[in-house]
Amino acid sequence: MDPKKARLEEKRMERVYLLSDYLLESLADSGVKLSEAQAEAVAETIVNSRKETIAIFKKI
């Protein structure tokens, strides 16, 4: 794989894991039970739509 692409992919996955861990921890208090795989899937979706998500945050 192209080193630049590999680095971007590594960075993307790092974000996915960070967000996934964060969601698991923070959602536990609000009564939403997710498996690690489910949290990871949600995190991956958000990370893949990072720019749209940030744009939504800015609207409020």
Added chain:
Amino acid sequence: MAIKSTYEVLGLDGKVVLKTTDIKEARKAEKIVAASESVLDIIKGGLPEDHGISDANLISIAQHIIEKKQEVGDLLKSFREGKKKDGENEPGENEGAGSGEQNPETNGGNPQSESGDGDGDGDGDGKGEDEDKDEE
């Protein structure tokens, strides 16, 4: 005697999340609900078919993400900070340091409580490396 209209704002689950006579407050709450809905659409659109998460939980997750937008936003941009510390920041990593916009009334599904989660994220999406290429 003037009659004040009452505004009801419905959450993603169809339940009333705010009842107010203040139209500004109602509009803010509507914006928050709309933002939660947009996040919900993103999540629903990206999850695999067999995700096994109930609709109610998906709504809660979307609302939670909006409530915690500061933290989630920081996580989504986390590598910018890391790069700076290591002194190897690249132009493409620089996503700006903040709009400084404070909005104490924004907190996802419950517009009545005040979380005071000022945004401060900014955009300034750098001109170097295009991270959208992740998705290629």
